[in-house]
Every structure is written in structure tokens, then in C-alpha cells.
Amino acid sequence: MKAKTVDKIATAILYLISSLVVLLLISFIGFIIYRGRTSLNFNFIFGEPKTSQAGGGIGPQLFNSFYMLIVSLIITVPFGVGAGIYLSEYATEGKILGFIRLCIETMASLPSIVVGLFGMLVFVIMTKWQNTLLSGALVIAILNLPSMTRVSENAIRASSLKVKEASLGLGATKWQAIKTVILPSSMPQILTGVILAAGRIFGEAAALLYTSGMSAPILKYSDVSLVGQTSPFSLFRPAETLAVYIWKLNSEGMVPDAAKIASGASAVLVIMVLIFNFSARFIGKKIYESYSGK
Template structure:
């Protein structure tokens, strides 16, 4: 008995040490990036175009492109992922079709982002003649993000006890109504968490966008709301350099005199944007869950 307790204490101590090391590594990484970059971040840097930092340039266009691509890719991804996850969780009988879908998801999830980017370049940019554009980038990010979204939503739906399904059917609800009115509201917090992970993955992605959305940020007129105009921010066919691609480009090309300052500031903004987006999404998920279920 003493030996078992000793082994248990040692194992518990090892687990605590490993968790502490991981937290310290993450905290030190965040503090290092924010400590180096926040000193260069101001309103002008966030809203002006990318030039030499000493000349007063910034990341305004890249920041807008990142959020625009994020929103567009999630609009495309969420319905597909939700429908696929509902089919796999609630309607499939683990037959050949379900097995084929799960195998495809596993293969897609194991592909490096650079491979997905080359796939998007060959299919959307060249074969579909979309060119380097926001639309090409969003479609490529959809391919890149779908495996994570589908698996997370499916796990969230499968975590709901079967008693919930039986209760819905006992009340006279159809299977579809049970899924929409009972299962999804109950699984909503876990679904939102999966969407947050997917959104953060999209927002910080660079490799898949280099070959699809492009590496340039042409002038954008934020007073021009004509989606057919090349200078309109709403034009889906214009090239769009995102914040993550801009950080890579600044460090790889070294053409900007103050590349270190621009890269550090942009990296800090990228980290803060992901953190703020996660917090806002969690609040939104809890709010929707409260409205749909009546629980506080």
C-alpha cells in the first residue's frame, strides 16, 4: 500500500511538473512577443499602409484582410462542417460511406498547410481561373480547416447522452427536430470551442495563403463599397496579403529598413487579435447557450 501511494505521489508530481513547464513555455513565449512588439504598436501603425516603420507605415490593410478572410472562410466552412458532423454523429450507421468520410477527414487533417496551399494554387488559382484573390484563399482555408471543425463538432454532438435524444423523441419530436432543438443547444459550448480553435488556426495561417491569396496588398479605398471595384475592400477577387503572410514576407525579404520593428509589432498584434477573438467567441457562445436553453 505504501509503495502504491509513493508511486501515485511521484506520478502526480511528474504531471504537475510537466503542466508547469508547458505553462511557463507558453507564458514566456507570449511575454517575449508582446514585450518586444507592443512598444511599436499605436493607432497609426494599426490603420496605415505597410511601409518603412520609420516612415510611419503600418499594417492596416493586412489586418483588415486577415479578418475578412477569417469571416469569409468561416462562413463557408461552418455549414459544411456542421452538416457533415450531424450526419456522422446522428444519421450514419458506421457503414462504408461514413468510413470513407472519416478516412478522408483523417487524411486531410494530416496534410501540411503548405501542401494544402499548393492544392489551392493548382485548383482554385489555375484550374478555376480565380487567380490570387481573397476567394481563392478562403476556399483553400476551408479545405485546410474542415477536418478540425468536423471532428470537434462531431465529438461535441457525441458527448450528449442518449437519454437526451430519447427524451426528445418521447416528446413527439422528429429526429431532425431533436437534433436542432435538443442536441445542438446542449452541445453548443463545445461546438463554439471547436469553432474558436478553427478560427484561430485560420487567422494565424500563412503557408496556405502565400500561393492563393497572394503576397501583395494593393491600395484599398475604405470609402469604396462597390464589390466590383479592384480598390474596394469588399472585392473578393483582389489579392490580399494577410498579417501572418506580411510577417513572413518582412522577415524573408528584408526590404523594409525597420523590418525588425514592423515584424515585432505585427506579431504582437497577431497574438492579441487571436486572444481577443477567443474571449469574444467564448462570451458569444455562453450568451447563445443561455438564450437557447434558458440556463444561466
């Protein structure tokens, strides 16, 4: 009887903690959206910012955030998943593996401002690229690689326990088993790592101040180029993201309605993160179902 009572109390406490976490998240999101509700319109979301008068938009900054998200994930996901495959399926226990894990843990504990300074020295000054979107994407990739590697390694290791021996027993090679069975079955967990990486991209400001810059040039969407200064798709142009723009508005107050714009930009940023997370979950579920036959 005593054990059942303790179990019920522990269960109630866990449910209470979970409810408080959910309530805190809902309150946080609701507060931000409520403060920025007056700015959630087409002209604000897709309009150009104004430097000395009220009524500016966040169009270029929002586009820069999504474009940097795509570029950074293109760099992060292959390296992170590849490292996870190596650590879980090919690496053998020893000093080399221990050193690799130490490096991953050290990278994961580095403050973003330190990584930003490293990015400025290497990707901005040494390469002479100056403040560019590519520099920012590379710095974000460095920040995200440790977590992406660990999530991928754990997901692949857990999935391989269920299906690895069966696939090898049916005559598949090790790489065939990884490519066609283990990776698809671990897709939901790997997708969690992708979502965490995307959240870092949307919310990071400190590292991007030194690499992608604090300016958003007027973009000509008819100009398609990876190197031009006016092309929105250029990798070698300054790219102020939405998080950096919010920081600049709150710290410098360049326009009369800086607080209003910052509140609206924060609301848009939160909504975009929610949309991306739900979309990624939905797509990942469909991919998993297509491979598992559900």
C-alpha cells in the first residue's frame, strides 16, 4: 500500500512539472505574440526597413534568416549525420575515439560569442570575405555540429539494435543496411537534431554580429547570383538576420518606433519557429511512414 501511495505521489509530481513546463511555454509564446500583434500584417512582414522614420518592415531580415537556415543546414546535416554514422557503426573504442568525443564535448560547451570571434578571424579577416552570409552560416554550422553529431549517433545506435542483425542476415552489406534500413528507421530522432539546429539558427545573434554583419542591403529578387552584392541568393553579401535586427533595435533604437518593430519582429520569429517545427515533424513522420510501410 505504501509503495502504491509513493508511486501515485511521484506520478502526480511529474505530471505537475510537465504541466508547468507546457504552461510556461504557452505563456511565453502568448506574451510575445500579444505584444507584437499590431505589427502582424503584410506590409510589416514583407516590407523594407526604414532607417530614420517609423513604419518600417522586416522583409530582408526575414528572408536572410530563412536563407541562412537553408545554407547552414546544407552544411550541418551531412557532416553531423556522417559523423554520427562513423561513431555508431565504424569507430572502435580506444584513444582515438575518446579524443574525438572530447573534441565534440569541448565544441558543444564553447560560448557562441567565442565561436563568433573565431569566425570573424577566420571567415571574415583571413579569407577577406568580410561580413557575408556564408561566414554566418559556417559559424552556425560549427555551433550546431556537436549536438547534431550526438543526436545522430544516439539515434543510429538505438535503431541499429533492432534491425541491423536482421538486415545483415538477409545478405545486405553494412552500408546497404545503414542506407536502406538503419537511417530511415532513425529518421524521427535525427529530425529532432535538425529542429534543434534550426532553432539555433533562428535565435542566434551573438555569433552573427561578427560574421554576417548588422546590415541588410536592398535585395533585387530578379537578380539570381551566388556572388553578386544585390542578389538575395548571394553567399557573399552582408545578411542581417531577424534575431540580430531585434538586438540592434533594442540596443540602438535607430527609429522612433523601435520598440514596436522589435516586438513585432519577435512575434514573427516565434511564429516562424513554430511553423518550421511542426512542418519538420510532419515531413519527418511522412518519410518514416513511407519507409516503414505504416
